[in-house]
Amino acid sequence: MALQLWEALKEAIPLYTGLSPATFFTVLALALAMYHVASDLLESSDRLREHEEESQPLPPPVQLEESTEEELKQYDGTDPKKPLLMAIKGQIYDVSLSSPFAYWAFR
Structure with a gap:
């Protein structure tokens, strides 16, 4: 067959x-x-x-008074007690809840 x-x-x-x-x-x-x-x-x-x-929407921008670049560098993710912050066009965002690779993307 x-x-x-x-x-x-x-x-x-x-x-x-x-x-x-x-x-x-x-x-x-x-x-x-x-x-x-x-x-x-x-x-x-x-x-x-x-x-x-x-996924949840990003939280609103973190309101810091006129932060300098040096002050913002304190929130680069190296200290687990501090949030991971990122500045875009003068607005500062808490990106702590985003990808674990976010720290390396903004270095």
């Missing part, structure tokens, strides 16, 4: 596709591999989007 099916496929594939059976199955395998890669990428982006929706 399986041998008859294989023989029928070997005759039908070149007639319908113009490809040899080996080429046809190679193209089929590549198409399946690309499908799986693309679906994994889309699935991981969906998981990332769900994670972003679950």
Whole structure:
């Protein structure tokens, strides 16, 4: 039964596709591999989007009176008792709850 099916496929594939059976199955395998890669990428982006929706919004800016760069450096994450602060366009934000890699990103 399986041998008859294989023989029928070997005759039908070149007639319908113009490809040899080996080429046809190679193209089929590549198409399946690309499908799986693309679906994994889309699935991981969906998981990332769900994670972003679950995450809490950033707290409001920390209000420090006219801080100098030296004063702000005290809040660089090296002291676990102090928050990790970051200044953007004059506003100071507490980024302590963000990624553990935030400390290294702003050094």
